[in-house]
Structure formats: structure tokens, C-alpha cells
Amino acid sequence: xxxxxxRNREAVDSDYLEDYEVPFNIPVTYExxxxxxxxxxxQTYPATITVESTVGWMQDPLVPGSAIPVDGYSxxxxxxxxxxxxxxxxxxEADVSYMKVMGSADPVALIGQRASAAGVNFSMVTxxxxxxxxxxxxxMTAGVILVRPVAPWGxxxxxxxxxxxxxxxxxxxxxxTGDPNSGTDWDVTxxxxxxxxxxxxxxxxxxxxxxxxxATWGQAETALAGMTWxxxxxxxxxx
Numbered sequence: 001x002x003x004x005x006x007r008n009r010e011a012v013d014s015d016y017l018e019d020y021e022v023p024f025n026i027p028v029t030y031e032x033x034x035x036x037x038x039x040x041x042x043q044t045y046p047a048t049i050t051v052e053s054t055v056g057w058m059q060d061p062l063v064p065g066s067a068i069p070v071d072g073y074s075x076x077x078x079x080x081x082x083x084x085x086x087x088x089x090x091x092x093e094a095d096v097s098y099m100k101v102m103g104s105a106d107p108v109a110l111i112g113q114r115a116s117a118a119g120v121n122f123s124m125v126t127x128x129x130x131x132x133x134x135x136x137x138x139x140m141t142a143g144v145i146l147v148r149p150v151a152p153w154g155x156x157x158x159x160x161x162x163x164x165x166x167x168x169x170x171x172x173x174x175x176x177t178g179d180p181n182s183g184t185d186w187d188v189t190x191x192x193x194x195x196x197x198x199x200x201x202x203x204x205x206x207x208x209x210x211x212x213x214x215a216t217w218g219q220a221e222t223a224l225a226g227m228t229w230x231x232x233x234x235x236x237x238x239x
Contacts (some may be wrong), residue, residue: 002039002158003030004061005199020064021195023147023159025051053207056149058135060142062201070124072153078128080135082153083185086124090117090156098125120163122147127183135186139168144196163190163209202234210236 005018031046047078048210057136058080059067071081094114126132138145147161160166211238223238 014133018111018199018203020059020060020200021146021148021160022049022051024051024148025157026050033165045177053057053148053150056154057146058136059146060137061144061146061196062198063142064200065202066138066142068087068131068138070147071171072150077129077131077184078126079124080124080186083123086121087153087156088121088186091119092116093118116158118191119191120157120161122163122188122190124188125183125184126186132184136170139150139165139186139188144193146195157191162193163188164193165190202230205233205236213237 004021009015009017015208019030027048027050029046029048031044033044034040038186055231056072056236057061060068069079073081075081081091092114095112097110099110100107124135126135144162144164147154147157147163148159149157149161167184171185173182174185210220214223220236224232224236227238
């Protein structure tokens with residue numbers, strides 16, 4: 001699997017690339033392939049890491065800063081939690097054609113590549129307005145969404161699941177009644193699809209990163225003059 005943004009990358013002296021789509025709780029091996037350059041003694045340089053997490057995450061693959069945590073059973077702060085219908089079944093379909101053969105009661109089957117799981121249910125509930133808004137923003141703005149599951153609820157799924165739900169149903173519960181189970185239900189069902197091939201559009205910048213660039217707001221306004229907010233979020237250095 002190619003790391004997003006790693007194709008045909010040129011480097012002088014040193015370089016690094018941040019992978020925002022690392023599977024959780026399994027050994028992941030990275031291999032850098034050097035195509036050309038002075039002093040190259042070997043073509044590949046492998047290294048293995050394991051990123052641990054107790055919760056899964058959903059994110060726009062092209063906007064890593066959109067990532068939100070997803071719990072499998074319960075949540076203390078109202079963030080998305082999977083409901084009981086989630087992952088209840090996975091459908092693996094394949095195109096099959098049957099050809100009858102003279103003299104045989106059994107037809108010949110021509111079968112194509114069996115596809116990844118279809119009809120995967122990711123029904124969730126959020127019990128805090130902040131997390132409901134974050135999930136709504138993600139579902140409204142992202143095309144393909146990446147789900148990075150964790151065990152045990154993620155056991156039947158691939159380590160990285162890319163989904164594209166044609167429709168999403170939001171069901172607000174009556175929060176003014178004082179019902180402790182109030183919140184918002186989200187019905188999300190999708191086939192697992194291929195990851196988008198584009199590079200990251202909006203890298204993840206933190207306020208600490210921006211604070212390190214400028215001592216005052218005046219310096220930031222001068223350096224970023226004439227840029228749109230989207231331009232700034234993509235690259236707050238002003239370059």
C-alpha cells in the first residue's frame with residue numbers, strides 16, 4: 001500500500017512524510033524505495049512500528065484533521081458509539097454466470113473476483129452536541145471516509161476500511177425530556193471501496209505549529225495577506 005503523498009517524491013539532504021492512515025495494534029512495515037540519487041548503496045530501507053489505540057477513528061483521507069474517535073461499546077464523553085445493528089453481517093459478492101452444458105445436469109459456473117464486503121452497517125449514536133456536529137461535518141464534507149477499526153469490534157474488518165455511503169440517516173432523539181439515552185442516531189451503510197489516490201489536500205496543522213511560526217497576530221496577518229482561509233489551513237507558512 002502506497003503511503004499517501006509518497007509517490008515520485010524528491011528530497012534534498014533529508015525529508016519526512018507523515019502517514020495519517022496507519023492501522024492500529026498490528027505491526028506495520030514501511031519500506032522506502034530509492035529510485036535514484038548519489039551514494040545509494042541499497043534500494044529499499046524497511047522499518048516496522050506498531051501504533052496502539054483503544055478506540056477506532058473515522059476521517060476524511062484527504063483532510064486528516066477531520067478525524068474523530070469511535071467507540072465500540074460505550075463512551076464517557078458522548079462521542080460516537082457503534083449501535084447493536086453495526087457489523088451484524090458482511091456480504092461478499094461476485095459476478096457469476098451459469099452456462100448449461102448438453103448432457104450434464106450441472107451448469108458450468110464462470111465467477112469473477114469476489115468483492116470486498118458490501119452492506120456494512122456502521123450505525124452509531126452520539127450523546128453530545130459537540131460530537132454530533134463533528135460527525136455531521138465529516139459526513140457532509142467527505143466523499144470517501146476512512147474507518148480505522150480496533151479489536152474486538154473491528155475483528156471482521158480490514159485494518160483500513162474505506163466507505164462511501166450514498167445516504168446517511170440522522171435521527172435526533174428528544175434531548176429535552178431528560179432521558180439519559182437521548183442523543184442522535186446515525187444510520188451509515190456502505191460497501192467497502194478503494195482508497196482515493198489523491199494526496200492529502202489539507203495537512204494537519206496544530207495551533208502549536210502556527211504559534212511557532214509567528215510571534216504576533218500582526219506578523220501572521222502580514223505574511224498571510226491575500227490568502228483565503230482554505231489556503232491558510234492548507235499551509236499557514238504563507239509559502
